[in-house]
Amino acid sequence: MTAASWTTIDPAATDIQLVVCDMDGTLLTTAGHFPEGFDELRELVRARGVTFVPASGRQLATLEHMFPGLEGGSFVAENGSIVVHNGEVISTTSVDRDTVTRVVATVREAEGFDIGLVYCGVNGAYVERTDDAFLAEASKYYAKLDVVDDLTHVDDPALKLAIFDFTSSQAVADALLGDLAKSLQVVVSSANWVDIMVPGVHKGLGVRALQEALSVTAAQTAVFGDYLNDFDMISTGDWSFAMANAHPDVLAEANYVAPSNDEFGVVRVLTYLLSS
Structure with a gap:
């Protein structure tokens, strides 16, 4: 499959209620910084009543520290090994x-x-x-x-x-x-x-657990990723975006291509989709 450009989407045709976003190589720049315009995007997401969920291989405590405004929110951490919704752990999987x-x-x-x-x-x-x-x-x-x-x-x-x-x-x-x-x-x-x-544990399972908790469908979900640990979660959203800098396998799996992380792709795409 060849992913389409994000600019081909008609924002009026979307009903996005859940945004799931990888961190490194996706939301964050190569230097590890939040992209320009991210604060404004968070305000837009809140105003539209959309749930924004960081999904990362990072530790839960690290994600909570990075997103102080999301206390009591939702996270997919440790590549799906722990999932939190509304501040409560709803799933954990441990290695023996x-x-x-x-x-x-x-x-x-x-x-x-x-x-x-x-x-x-x-x-x-x-x-x-x-x-x-x-x-x-x-x-x-x-x-x-x-x-x-x-x-x-x-x-x-x-x-x-x-x-x-x-x-x-x-x-x-x-x-x-x-x-x-x-x-x-x-x-x-x-x-x-x-x-x-553990086999079968990945970010995709975490996203599906959140979709069930929120009563949100794939058609109402936007997903952003760039690397192989994002592969399984790309299919959880109809509005699936591989960053321009993504691994070839992720680019092949996604429905759309977003600008690279260093071009602030997540901010640009979501601002476009949610501003109309």
């Missing part, structure tokens, strides 16, 4: 203890890779690696981050396990995680991050 032990051992024993593991728990995130370079990267996505001596001893259900590689997350997935991928879901979520989750 044996899997945690396997992944920790894989990272500890890896040779030729500059990688670190983040244990993403319900109550916080945890790491063993302590150098400043790795902690700086992990802290971008995990507002609640603690250093522990042994990740296998963390007493907090693991929503997912995230591996950061300073060079290529795809290389890590290909070289180290093949056996794990036979029984687990291994998702390359960005150029440097790869996530390990």
Whole structure:
């Protein structure tokens, strides 16, 4: 399928009640900033009675910190492993203890890779690696981050396990995680991050849970994404947008193409659709 340009849409033909938006590479610029005009867009969304939901591989606490006006709102965090609606957790899925032990051992024993593991728990995130370079990267996505001596001893259900590689997350997935991928879901979520989750858990499931809670249909849902961890949620909305900078597979799945994140694509498209 070839996605159409966002400019081909007639705003009068839309009835958007729910907007679900990935963060990195989609809403945020490459520099990690909110796009120009986002404050005005949020006011427009509120005025139109539309529910805006961040959907990210980031930690729930991080998303809540980034969106202070959404306290008591809705979030899809940890790539769908935890979903919050109206401030209440409506879904969580955790990785079993044996899997945690396997992944920790894989990272500890890896040779030729500059990688670190983040244990993403319900109550916080945890790491063993302590150098400043790795902690700086992990802290971008995990507002609640603690250093522990042994990740296998963390007493907090693991929503997912995230591996950061300073060079290529795809290389890590290909070289180290093949056996794990036979029984687990291994998702390359960005150029440097790869996530390990329970099979069948993804952002799309989180979006569908919110659609049910809100009594909103796919025809009333707009979805924005750019990378492989967004693939499953793209199909949850008839108004599905891949950013111009998106992975080719996401571009092929979406119905429309939005301007890139650095061209403030989410703001431009939603302002166009909701202003009429």
